[in-house]
Amino acid sequence: MNTEHKVVVAIATSREGQAHALASRLEEVATASWGEDGVVSYAVHTLPDTPGSFMMVEVYSSEQAFQDHLSTEHVVALIADLPTLVEGDLLVYQGAPEHYSSGLKGLL
Numbered sequence: 401m402n403t404e405h406k407v408v409v410a411i412a413t414s415r416e417g418q419a420h421a422l423a424s425r426l427e428e429v430a431t432a433s434w435g436e437d438g439v440v441s442y443a444v445h446t447l448p449d450t451p452g453s454f455m456m457v458e459v460y461s462s463e464q465a466f467q468d469h470l471s472t473e474h475v476v477a478l479i480a481d482l483p484t485l486v487e488g489d490l491l492v493y494q495g496a497p498e499h500y501s502s503g504l505k506g507l508l
Contacts, residue, residue, distance in 0.1 A: 403499055405440060406466045411491040415484070417464040419452035422485045425478055426454055432474040433458075438465025456492070 440459040445455040460466040
């Protein structure tokens, strides 16, 4: 990872009865995202202490790669469906790696 990369962490908590549907949609987006130019990594995790919640950890080669990702068909469709799938707001954190975030630990 280098300091040009953009790191995004998003947390979504499903609406009552929508955990499976949200998980399915996140899997679709993750699978489609792996083939995009500029996507360094894209992973979806469950939050064991918060059933029905998911954390996406995404790394892009640049801010532009992230903006390009946001305009893809699969992301636009997911964003449109969020009100029916997610309780409350999608929490999104954005950052940039520090110069010392390299080597094996920087790949996490």
